[in-house]
Amino acid sequence: MEYDVVIVGAGPAGLSAAIRLKQLAAETGHDVSVCVLEKGSEVGAHILSGAVMDPIALNELIPDWKEKGAPLNTEVTDDRFYVLGPQGAMRLPNIMMPPLMNNHGNYAVSLGNVCRWLAQQAEALGVEIYPGFACSEVLYREDGSVKGVVAGVFGIAKDGSHKADFQPGMELHGKYVFIAEGVRGSLAKEIIAKFNLSEGKQPQKFGLGMKELWEVLPENHKQGQVTHTMGWPLGLKAGGGSFMYHLENNLVSIGFVVHLNYENPHLFPYMEFQRFKHHPLIEPVLRGGRRVAYGARAITEGGLQSVPKLYFPGGALIGCSAGFVNVPRIKGSHNAMKTGMLAAEAAFKALQAGRAGDELEAYEQAYEKSWVYEDLSRVRNVKPMWSKLGLVGGLALGGADMWLNQLFGFGFGTWKHSKPDYATLKPASQMKPIDYPKPDGIISFDRLTNVAFSATNHEEDEPSHLKLKDPSIPIGVNLPNWAEPAQRYCPAGVYEVVGEAGKDMRFQINHQNCVHCKTCDIKDPSQNINWVVPQGGEGPNYPNM
Structure with missing residues (x-):
């Protein structure tokens, strides 16, 4: 199938790009054909975010979004920042926070529902959207440029044979292909490597975000209240923090982020999240309520430098495939949307002028002049300062740097990131094991119980989408050196080291549990795990996340 623009991923970036292309077509009378491919069973099924949304990009894309019923229903009215200790909390006065950290005028939302609404707007403009179509292969022209993708391969058995329902997939060709897969997508990873797109850049940095949606008692609900915390239980060295957003209808979105440059291989991010919920600041909000949904997702944290x-040749990276998250604000959807719009405008101009083979250098130039670049520039040192100086030093110097950038347009230069996240683990023998309390089943839960609340589903009789480059490494290298950290960094219990009497240790992959967070692809110290797409429609099915 031939299109002017093929977009891989129906997230905020991909849908905004599609809408902008069709808007330009309507304004000029120069029609363009646009196709959006989504691996989730429906638009929004794989979307996971906090989320407090800055509407700046939505205001530009669809100025009358309120009249059109966009699901931005809860404006932030109460903004709180805390540093936690084991039993107490110190609130940071809002006046200390740089103005860019102010959430008033933003909205606590389900980003999945926002994407579902954006998809409706796109389809009304003539965009073709195909959920359940996982893009498993990049296609190239003879000159090496990207020609399109293969999507919709179904019916391959675990042994590689073709089952009765086998479908070989479809080739979708585009004059331009936009990669909007989100964090650490398999096609983006291939394209970035093939065309050396990260040459001269700092290594991309990542966090693991875990989230639960709760329905709380009415007396514990404070619609519009937004709380962010740092400190306990991670301590002074390991980076990360939490969010708690009070949505409408007694719903509370609660989540925990662990920066993936942590050193201790015994650290168990999921259990840090569960332990955090028992803090005296947090547990009273949840007590008496019920968990509705759970999910996890990696987050790009490298910022401007990365x-x-x-x-x-043949396309562009948009949204989190390139990494536009503003780390201290814990926001990226506004930047994802805007970069999708900028890429759409560059591609439309080329198509309109009959220059479809041109590379979209105009997109990069527009980004560098945009408020996205400014948004990232003002906070560019926060992540490397935290990584190098720890919580106290990073918080103090990072805050000063943000103030200077906000007031005067300059700060303490541009700090560099250190090594990539997979290279930060120290030997297990040199690090202290961590004793985690057992989940109580009321406020805190074990991983497998929680995974059931992500509605994750994969067929058992299919090849695992978690590929080991060398099957001997988990037991032969990772286990003796780092106590095989995959057992702990995975928030869905996919990886196990199994020991049976009279048998050698073996590494077991429960791919059916995978929530597509990509943490294994990022954090494995041997870089031995390659995450690729399973069949379309598989994975989590997030409601209201």
């Missing part, structure tokens, strides 16, 4: 070259 954004790769945004265009390649």
Whole structure:
């Protein structure tokens, strides 16, 4: 199938790009054909975010979004920042926070529902959206440029044979291909490597975000209240923090982020999240309520220094495929949407002028002049300062740097990131094991119980989408050196080291549990795990996340 633009991923970036292309077509009378491919069973099924949304990009894309019923229903009215200790909390006065950290005028939302609404707007403009179509292969022209993708391969058995329902997939060709897969997508990873798009850039940095949606007692609900915390239980060295957003209808979105540059291989991010919920500041909100949903997702944290070259022969990277998250604000959807719009405008101009083969350098130029670049520039030192100086030093110097950038347009230069996240683990023998309390089944839960609340589903009789480059490494290398950290960094219990009497240890992959967070692809110290897409429609099915 031939299109002017093929977009991989129906998240905020991909849908905004599709809408902008069709808006330009309507304004000029120069029609463009646009196709959006989504691996989730429906638009929004794989979307996971906190989320407090800055509407700046939505205001530009669809100025009358309120009249059109966009699901931004809860404006932030109460903004709180805390540093936690084991039993107490110190609130940071809002006046200390740089104005860019102010959430008033933003909205606590389900980003999945926002994407479902954006998809409706796109389809009304003539965009073709195909959920349940996982893009498993990049197609190239003879000159090496990207020609399109293969999507919709179904019916391959675990042994590689073709089952009765086998479908070989479809080739979708585009004059331009936009990669909007989100964090650490398999096609983006291939394209970034093939075209050296990260050459001269700092290594991308990542966090693991875990989230639960709760329905709380009415007396514990404070619609519009937004709380962020740092400190306990992670301590002074390991980076991360939490969020708690009071949505409408007694719903509370609660989550925990662990920066993936942590050193201790005994650290168990999921259990840090569960332990955090028992803090005296947090547990009273949840007590008497019920958990509705659970999920996890990696987050790009490298910021300005780590954004790769945004265009390649035949297409562009948009949204979190390139990494536009503002780390201290814990926001990226506004930047994802805007970069999708900028890429759409560059591609439309080329198509309108009959220059479809041109590379989209204009997209990169527009990004560098945009408020996205400014948004990332003002906070560019927060993540490397935290990584190098720890919580106290990073918080103090990072805050000063943000103030200077906000007031005067400059700060303490541009700090560099250190090594990539997979290279930060120290030997297990040199690090202290961590004793985690057992989940109580009321406020805190074990992993497998929680995974059931992600509605994750994969067929058992299919090849695992978690590929080991060398099957001997987990037991032969990772276990003796780092106590095989995959057992702990995975928030869905996919990886196990199994020991049976009279038998050698073996590494077991329960791919059916995978919530597509990509943490294993990022944090494995041997870089031995390659995450690729399973069949379309598989994975989590997030409601209201």
